[in-house]
Amino acid sequence: MPYLDEIEAAIPGLRAFARALARDREAADDLVQDTLEAALARRAQWRGDGPLRGWLCRILLNRFRDGLRRNRPAAVALALVPDQPDPPAARKAEGRLALAEVHAAMGQLPDDQRAALLLVALEGLSLAEAASVMGCAEGTLASRLARARATLRQVTGREMVAQRHGKAGE
Amino acid sequence: MMPEGSRISAEEALRLRHGSAGDQARLHTLATGDAALAEDLAEWDRQDAALRALYAPVADEPVPARLTAAVAAARTDKRAPSAAAWRIAAALALLALGFLAGWSGARMLHPAGSALAQTAMASFATYAVEVAHPVEVGAEDEAHLVKWLSKRLGTPIRPPDLSQDGFRLIGGRLLPGETSPAALLMYEDEMGRRLALYVTRREGGETELAFAEEPGRRAFWWIEDGLGCALVGDLPRDTLRHLAISAYHGLTET
Numbered sequence: 001m002p003y004l005d006e007i008e009a010a011i012p013g014l015r016a017f018a019r020a021l022a023r024d025r026e027a028a029d030d031l032v033q034d035t036l037e038a039a040l041a042r043r044a045q046w047r048g049d050g051p052l053r054g055w056l057c058r059i060l061l062n063r064f065r066d067g068l069r070r071n072r073p074a075a076v077a078l079a080l081v082p083d084q085p086d087p088p089a090a091r092k093a094e095g096r097l098a099l100a101e102v103h104a105a106m107g108q109l110p111d112d113q114r115a116a117l118l119l120v121a122l123e124g125l126s127l128a129e130a131a132s133v134m135g136c137a138e139g140t141l142a143s144r145l146a147r148a149r150a151t152l153r154q155v156t157g158r159e160m161v162a163q164r165h166g167k168a169g170e
Numbered sequence: 171m172m173p174e175g176s177r178i179s180a181e182e183a184l185r186l187r188h189g190s191a192g193d194q195a196r197l198h199t200l201a202t203g204d205a206a207l208a209e210d211l212a213e214w215d216r217q218d219a220a221l222r223a224l225y226a227p228v229a230d231e232p233v234p235a236r237l238t239a240a241v242a243a244a245r246t247d248k249r250a251p252s253a254a255a256w257r258i259a260a261a262l263a264l265l266a267l268g269f270l271a272g273w274s275g276a277r278m279l280h281p282a283g284s285a286l287a288q289t290a291m292a293s294f295a296t297y298a299v300e301v302a303h304p305v306e307v308g309a310e311d312e313a314h315l316v317k318w319l320s321k322r323l324g325t326p327i328r329p330p331d332l333s334q335d336g337f338r339l340i341g342g343r344l345l346p347g348e349t350s351p352a353a354l355l356m357y358e359d360e361m362g363r364r365l366a367l368y369v370t371r372r373e374g375g376e377t378e379l380a381f382a383e384e385p386g387r388r389a390f391w392w393i394e395d396g397l398g399c400a401l402v403g404d405l406p407r408d409t410l411r412h413l414a415i416s417a418y419h420g421l422t423e424t
Contacts, residue, residue, distance in 0.1 A: 004241055004244055007241055008238070008241045011237055011238070011241075012228075012229035012230070012231075013229050015228050015229060015231070015233065015237075016226055016227075016228035020221070020225040020228075029234055029236075036237060037240055040240060040244045052378070099224050102217070102221065102224060106221075106224075117217075117221070118221070120188045121217065121221045121222070122221055122226065126188050126190075127184065127188035127189060128189075138185070139181070142182075142184050143181055145188070146179075146184055149213075149217060150180070153217070
């Protein structure tokens with residue numbers, strides 16, 4: 001597929017990834033726009049033999065990190081995760097709320113952990129591919145993934161089971 | 171063999187879960203004897219489903235005009251990139267180097283496809299230098315050529331039109347292949363430079379456009395829709411890529 005077609009075809013998926021990463025519609029689309037412009041500026045040098053989607057994800061991740069460094073120089077990596085999840089009684093079993101909880105829990109993850117989880121769960125990359133995109137060792141990626149999933153599990157408790165069984169009510 | 175009752179670490183389980191098909195099969199086997207692991211897997215499935223339900227629908231939203239406009243502008247912009255753009259490009263190229271190296275190891279080494287490219291380049295080396303018999307059936311009998319090659323490959327193929335780039339079809343021949351015979355279509359330009367398009371049946375393992383090179387010849391190859399294809403020539407890489415994209419569209423679009 002020609003380069004420009006491939007870039008254009010990648011936009012919807014990039015928007016989803018950026019939205020999940022940046023958690024804000026405008027900020028996410030800004031990231032996608034930055035990414036597209038960088039990729040287009042470089043197109044004369046594209047060699048036609050690399051996987052474009054992964055490369056775009058990598059540019060987007062780098063832009064996201066740059067933006068974080070500019071906007072909030074302190075405490076970037078240390079997002080706080082509560083030791084105790086909210087008491088289960090405060091939560092409903094209803095599906096939409098469970099998803100809202102997952103979304104909230106994702107916001108509590110450190111950025112690198114959130115990105116690692118999204119690359120495999122949303123983008124469907126293998127662990128090795130995700131490590132390439134993030135520019136880290138596979139062991140590092142596995143560790144980020146394990147911590148992200150453990151936190152998500154802790155923060156959301158068992159409610160996602162209830163969501164699964166309560167689907168008929170939607 | 172794991173001792174009974176023990177379990178692998180979460181990191182190791184995740185490596186398998188997000189690994190090859192073989193890794194995943196192994197993980198499921200492990201989970202049949204490990205209730206805690208089985209519960210982890212179920213939880214992770216729920217997490218993935220929730221994340222997809224949350225964020226995948228964003229991809230179905232209408233794309234804002236400012237995003238499509240960037241690509242549309244690039245389509246019509248034939249100017250050379252500015253000096254600033256080149257500097258950005260150079261910086262990005264450096265950034266991407268590490269990634270490309272890593273990705274090459276992880277994904278772009280398609281052994282089967284590389285064999286395809288090698289076979290195609292060997293065929294090119296053998297037949298493109300032929301003055302008297304570069305092809306078995308000439309392009310003057312194109313209808314017969316197409317019918318014959320389609321029949322032998324067991325799938326309709328159509329020689330792409332590369333005349334816009336100065337290459338005209340001079341004919342084709344049948345070659346032995348792995349799962350089916352292969353077709354070799356030969357093109358030539360006014361300067362006598364030749365291009366060979368190698369086409370064979372190849373199920374599964376779809377790839378991006380990929381590059382391969384040997385002394386004296388280069389190839390861009392891809393696997394899609396049950397066809398493995400390689401365009402081979404002794405041309406500059408950019409020219410060959412451009413031609414490969416034309417060939418790709420010519421082969422697949424009806």
